[in-house]
Amino acid sequence: MAEGTAAGGAPLPTGPLRVASGSAGLDAISGGGLPAGEVVLVTGTTGTGKTVLAAQFLAAGAALDEPGVFVTLEESPAKVRRFMSGFGWDIAGWEAAGVWAFLDASVGDEREVVVGEEVDLSALISRVTATIRRIGARRVVVDSITGVLSRLGDSRRVRAELQRLVRCLEGLDVTTVVTSESDCDHDAAPRYGVEQFVADNVVILRNTLDQDHRRRTIEALKLRGVAHLTGEYPFDILPGEGLAVASLTDLTLTHPSSTERATFGNSGVDELCDGGALKGSAILVSGPTGIGKSLLALEFAASVAGTEGRSLYLAFEESHEQVAGNGRAWGHDITALEAADRLRLQCQYPESAPLPAHLIRIQKAVTEFAPARVVVDSMSAIERSASRRVFQEFMLGLSAFLKERAITTLSRRRRPGCWEAPPPAATRRRRRCWTPSS
Secondary structure (H helix, E strand, O other), rough: EEOOOOOOOEEOOOOOEOOOOOOHHHHHHEEEEEEEEEEEEEEOOOOOOHHHHHHHHHHHHHHOOOOOEEEEEOOHHHHHHHHHHHHOOOOOHHHOOOOOOEEEEEOOOHHOOOOOOEEHHHHHHHHHHHHHHHHOOEEEEEEEHHHHOOOOOOHHHHHHHHHHHHHHHHHOOOEEEEEEEOOOOOOEEEEEOHHHHHHOEEEEEEEEEEEEEEEEEOOOOOOEEOOOOOOOEEEEEOOOOEEEEOOOEEEOOOOOOOOOOEEEOHHHHHHHOOOOOEEEEEEEEOOOOOOOOHHHHHHHHHHHOOOOOOEEEOOOOOOOOHHHHHHHHHOOHHHHHHHHHHHHHHOOOOOOHHHHHHHHHHHHHHHOOOOOEEEEEEEHHHHOOOOOHHHHHHHHHHHHHHHOOOOOEEEEOOOOOOOOOOOOOOOOOOOOOOOOOO
């Protein structure tokens, strides 16, 4: 038994020891990791990342010199090695070092079942047990149990044999991830409808179609005896990492507050705002096209030239050269600020990746670069690339992440519905104005 802490520092009640899953986001959801010595069922439809998460779990153990067994029931070990090579996991090296072992019980290998009056999992259980003992495994993956269960007949046999397998694995004191297929994302119930009742711990992966956009989410449906977060959390599968969960909120709501002011880089705007923006605040600059939103964003980012801070500029509509050229036109040497490591430009169309992937990359960039201020240019471009729900999740996650770190943020957005009918000819003149709002 051990007492841990959830993400953000919230204390957890005493509960089972935890094992790192390999995904920091899943560890945060589960309150510190997967329950040690237990079986965790990971279920989802095709393309949700079940095998990736399972391999990521073993890879995390191998990196800690914790031996693991990958029981493959559908794909050959060679195929698993090839598919997982893009994540930077040296499976062949770990096999040579004795911290990763494959047990190939894929389709076509008839040794995994005993054929008699009834089909059962006795042979598979014996082989798994022998392999675990041979390498002293602490982690086990069974991928995927669905194919074997399909050969057992009715749900009564499926439940009985699955219980035998679970009891065996728990008796060997190994932490196990078992993957299972489901037929729909709505409730993500495993195919035979009994798997989730046999396992004490169930994690659901979804890949739903949300207004022409795919949305991957992860949910800890149940983790018995473990304090964990509930509900769905967006994630993406990233090269070199695997399954990465987007952090949506600061779980403890302990954002720092400051009375210090941060300059906008424009003395007139600073004067209107009583000396500048409060440090650590989130500022929205809104208005019609041509009002000067981009110029103010550039001035805000470039104002680090006279301070000791850094700026991260997130451009979702213009290229690096366009942003730098706009800066030169107004007397800001963006290239020099980059060379001095005072400013970083990150330019990418929002449609190039799902918004959870963008959020994860931004969080990584902020953690690595440690800026004092961030510019989001623009929210309008981000908003057009996803459904309203996904956009709100993105902005909530980004805002909470930056506020937790006391980073001053300026976002620009074109005001919707700004093309009203023109005024009478006698008063038809352009007039720029600034209206600070709280």
